[in-house]
Amino acid sequence: MSARVAITGLGCVSGLGQGVAAMWAGLTDGVGGVRTLSRRFDDDPRFPVEGPAAFIDALDGSAVEARAGRKVMAQLDPVAAMALVATHEALEDAGLLDGAAQLADAAVLYGAASGGNTTTEQGYGRLFLKGQPGVHPLTIPRMMSSAAVSQISMLYGVRGMAFAIASACASSAHAIGEAMHLVRAGRAKIVIAGGADASLTYGSWSAWKAVRAMAPDACRPFSAGRSGMVLGEGAATLVVEDLDHAHARGATIHAELIGAGASSDAFDLTQPDGDGAVRAMAQAYADAGIGLDQPCLISAHGTGTPLNDKTEAKALRALFGEHIARHRVIATKSGHGHLIGAGGAIEFVAGLRALQAGLAPPILNYLGPDPDCDLPLALGAPQPIGCEVLMSNAFAFGGLNSVLVARRAA
Numbered sequence: 001m002s003a004r005v006a007i008t009g010l011g012c013v014s015g016l017g018q019g020v021a022a023m024w025a026g027l028t029d030g031v032g033g034v035r036t037l038s039r040r041f042d043d044d045p046r047f048p049v050e051g052p053a054a055f056i057d058a059l060d061g062s063a064v065e066a067r068a069g070r071k072v073m074a075q076l077d078p079v080a081a082m083a084l085v086a087t088h089e090a091l092e093d094a095g096l097l098d099g100a101a102q103l104a105d106a107a108v109l110y111g112a113a114s115g116g117n118t119t120t121e122q123g124y125g126r127l128f129l130k131g132q133p134g135v136h137p138l139t140i141p142r143m144m145s146s147a148a149v150s151q152i153s154m155l156y157g158v159r160g161m162a163f164a165i166a167s168a169c170a171s172s173a174h175a176i177g178e179a180m181h182l183v184r185a186g187r188a189k190i191v192i193a194g195g196a197d198a199s200l201t202y203g204s205w206s207a208w209k210a211v212r213a214m215a216p217d218a219c220r221p222f223s224a225g226r227s228g229m230v231l232g233e234g235a236a237t238l239v240v241e242d243l244d245h246a247h248a249r250g251a252t253i254h255a256e257l258i259g260a261g262a263s264s265d266a267f268d269l270t271q272p273d274g275d276g277a278v279r280a281m282a283q284a285y286a287d288a289g290i291g292l293d294q295p296c297l298i299s300a301h302g303t304g305t306p307l308n309d310k311t312e313a314k315a316l317r318a319l320f321g322e323h324i325a326r327h328r329v330i331a332t333k334s335g336h337g338h339l340i341g342a343g344g345a346i347e348f349v350a351g352l353r354a355l356q357a358g359l360a361p362p363i364l365n366y367l368g369p370d371p372d373c374d375l376p377l378a379l380g381a382p383q384p385i386g387c388e389v390l391m392s393n394a395f396a397f398g399g400l401n402s403v404l405v406a407r408r409a410a
Contacts, residue, residue, distance in 0.1 A: 002184035005257040006246045007406065009094030009239030010349050011086040011194075014336040015054025015232050019089055023336065023346070024353045027361035028382045032335035034218060034230050041202040042125055049205045052217060054232035054337030056082070063088050068155050075138060076151065077116030078233075083148035083196035084155060086235035090192070091156065094239040095251055100157055102249075107188040108152050108162040109179050110237075111171030111195025113341030116143035117204050124203075148196050148235075160188055166341075169301075171195050172236065173344025173394035173402035177260030179240040180404075189245045196235035197341035205231070211270065213305050218365040219338070221302030221331035222309050222373035229303045232337020236345035253409040255352050255390070259288025265399025272308055272395055277315035280401035281391065285319075288405040290389060293323045297360060297385055299351035299392040300375075302331025303338060312395065313373040328385050329375045330354065334364035344394030348404055351390045355408050360385050 012019070015033030016026030026033050033054040041047035061073045064084045073081060091097050119142040123135035141147060146164040153162045161182070165175045172195025179193035199205070208214055208231060215228035246253060261283025265276035285292060301312055317324055332350045339346050354360055360378035392404045 003186060004243035005180045005183045006241050006243040007238055007254045007257055007352065008241045008246050008251040009090035009096065010254060010352065011089030011093060012234065012236040012346050012349050013056065013059065013082050013085050014234030014339065014346060015056060016336050018060055018085065020349060020353060023350065027332055027335045027350060028359065030362065030364065030381070032364045034337055037200065039200065041121060047202040049200060049202050052215065052230050053200055054230060055200055056233055059085060061085055077119040077142040077147060077198070079116050079196045079198040080148045080151045082198060082235035083110065084151055086194065086196070086237040087152050087192060090237040090239050096239065102190060103156050104159050105188070106158045106190040106192060107160040107182060108149050108158050108192045109175040110149045110152065110164055110193065111175040111341050111345065112145040112148065112164045112166055113168055113171050113197055114199060114204065115145040116147055117199055117201040119143040121201050121203050152192060158192065167400040168396035168398060169340055169343050170394040170396035170400045170402040171341040171344065173348065173392065173404055174262065176238060176240065176345060176348060176404055177262060177402055180257045180260050183240055183242050189242045191240040192237060193240050194235065194237035194345040195342040197339050198233045199340055200231060200233050215304060219304035219334045220365040220367060221300065221304045221334050221363050222313060222370065222375060222377055223366045224368040224370045226304045226306060226309060228305050229333065230337045232339045234336070234339050234346065235342050236349045238345065238349065255355060255406040255409050257404065258407050259284045259405035261287060261403040263401045265401070267399050269398055272311045273399060274311045274315040274318065276399050276401050277312060277395055278318050280403045281315070281319050281393070284391065284403040284405045292320050293326060294389055295387045296327045296389045296391050297351060297355055297387040298327050298329045299347050299390065300329050300331045301393040301395045302333055304333065310372040312393065313375050316375060325376055327376055328360045328378055328383065328387065330360050330378045331363045332361065344392070344402060348392040351392050352406060355387065355390045358385055359383065
């Protein structure tokens with residue numbers, strides 16, 4: 001029989017603040033973390049990054065510095081620094097910061113959509129703008145998509161399987177799902193899983209604008225008048241652990257990870273296909289062994305773009321049918337923005353926190369119902385829920401879908 005899988009540690013950093021408590025407070029206070037961003041590449045007014053975004057004002061890396069030294073943190077691209085801060089909180093939450101022997105045999109699976117964007121731009125700036133003959137010698141180690149994985153494994157002495165997973169906006173959800181399978185198979189007792197993204201740079205910002213998917217004001221998932229997504233930055237990390245192992249060491253169990261599903265639309269690079277989403281959700285439910293009629297908190301992908309929300313709403317109704325009324329739908333991108341490679345992980349953490357609190361955080365910036373998005377949405381204020389189950393969706397560009405199902409800890 002396969003091992004049961006527990007979640008014993010949670011950590012995150014985003015535009016809502018640093019730490020799970022700050023994230024949860026930001027989602028439930030009705031304000032959110034989206035503000036007006038105003039940055040310049042290399043302080044050059046020709047390269048502005050301006051508009052609504054859920055950005056991090058200042059990352060507090062003091063806890064990581066105390067362990068690794070200031071020099072280590074100073075050498076990191078922001079994406080790796082955010083990953084370490086989130087991971088430190090998750091390991092502390094799991095009671096594993098001093099568990100050198102247990103972490104030595106652990107694994108790291110971490111989602112990455114694009115790697116070190118800041119480092120990449122700094123290198124190109126030196127070459128193309130300033131005419132310098134070369135780039136910083138640490139450019140490759142800083143910009144590579146697996147930089148966060150390497151930094152986590154080195155800092156905490158993890159010597160087991162360690163690699164990055166890249167599937168755009170589903171990267172970190174895929175990482176958590178594969179962590180579950182790794183533990184079930186008995187190949188690891190502990191897996192550090194999650195993702196990080198720091199895409200609020202001039203080049204990345206310009207690329208997202210070119211896709212024409214960004215809202216001019218706010219993210220309004222499933223709302224009438226919605227006009228697009230809002231970018232965010234940050235990281236989220238979970239400690240995924242063999243349930244018996246967690247019990248044996250007296251760990252706190254946040255939830256049990258009971259199912260995962262994954263599919264590919266095989267349809268289009270940017271447009272979603274609802275059939276792929278239905279397949280991934282159905283797989284996750286079948287894997288979890290629960291009925292579609294059991295009340296569930298649904299953490300939707302909910303980007304706030306007209307087509308994505310319409311497609312996800314149709315997929316949810318196709319899967320649940322008449323049972324959809326028994327569930328409650330949240331969409332936390334309205335508060336923390338779209339964290340791309342970290343999106344699936346932070347939304348799963350938010351959903352787990354909601355399950356623990358018995359409260360569904362409201363979808364922010366809602367203007368009114370859209371008949372194409374007829375769902376039981378959490379609106380207005382945090383709403384009491386009696387659900388024991390969470391389903392969290394991550395649907396990425398290229399039709400790459402990942403769905404996670406968790407159950408409230410007994």
